[in-house]
Amino acid sequence: LIAVFAVPVCAESTLHEQIDAALSSGNPQYEKQVATPADDATFLRRITLDLTGTIPSAEKVRAFVADSSADKRVQEIDRLLASPEYARRMQYVFDTMLMERHPDKHVPAKDWRNYLRQAFLDNRHWDDLVQEMLTVDGTDEKTRPAAKFLLDRELKAEQVTRDLAQRFNSLFGETLILPESRVLDTSAKVPGIDGEKMSKSYKNVIEIFEDPKKQRKKVMSIKTDSAALEDPKDPETCAVYALYRLFASEEQQAELAQRYRAGGMGYGEAKQAVQDAALEYFGPARERREQLAADTDTLNDILAEGARKAREKGKQVLDRVQTACGLGSKHLAK
Known part of the structure; x- marks a missing residue:
């Protein structure tokens, strides 16, 4: 599931705007999916339970129903998303979803959960959060909690990539190519x-160097x-x-x-x-490294060209992933 959350949404418009546009487009495939609008009390109960895992008090429901503000639903959603209760619920959800039943080995569970909770309090982007979990190596104490996803599994990066690709393909169809390890036994x-x-x-x-x-x-x-x-x-x-x-x-x-x-x-x-x-x-490699390190212009050119090729390849994969997920304005407009 971490692969799903790693997919950024197209920036042309927000996701809820794309969904609203699709539902109001007159497309027959969406007609049966449009639910009857909920009354205020039902809306508050549903959204509070979904975002915090709790039911609002009777006093809170009465106050919400009595509120005549036209944008009170949007305000309530924003308030809940910024609340400690939402961060705590999402911490539990992601801890269970990402770590499953893996025992503590290299990163204490308390540090990992605090990391997750703070990430939701800070409203960090999904793709940034997932990228950090998959790239940190645990050597920096500040980011070590994020490394729990990899460290406690004691898996190699290519194995984690393969597992995520398999999981994504099982949810959205054969979209990603499974990597094969080329490490000698x-x-x-x-x-x-x-x-x-x-x-x-x-x-x-x-x-080595x-x-x-x-x-x-x-x-x-x-x-x-x-x-x-x-x-x-x-x-x-x-x-x-x-x-x-x-x-x-x-x-x-x-x-x-x-x-x-x-x-x-x-x-x-x-x-x-x-x-x-x-x-x-490693003698020849040491000499070559020293030569490259002394020629910063050539080194920067090599890095820039590598970054360009990586972005080009990455965009192709991301386009396939977004299409498979049904994200992006082009897909929703069909």
């Missing part, structure tokens, strides 16, 4: 310095077991060896694995081998 999971999956969100990464001295410090801090120097060690269960396999040749891997099993080698020596192999492997 042998390197699908890269361990971090704590032995868990490497992720900026978990603050356990070894950055950081200063070699800082990089070495992180490599030397990789978590290992307490085996003594002379003890044989199992390379297949060691995060250090798992990282080494990413950069070393098969011959080098076999040689280090043999030294693991023979004993007499400490983890510090293995970590240094990882550092040396990584520096050699």
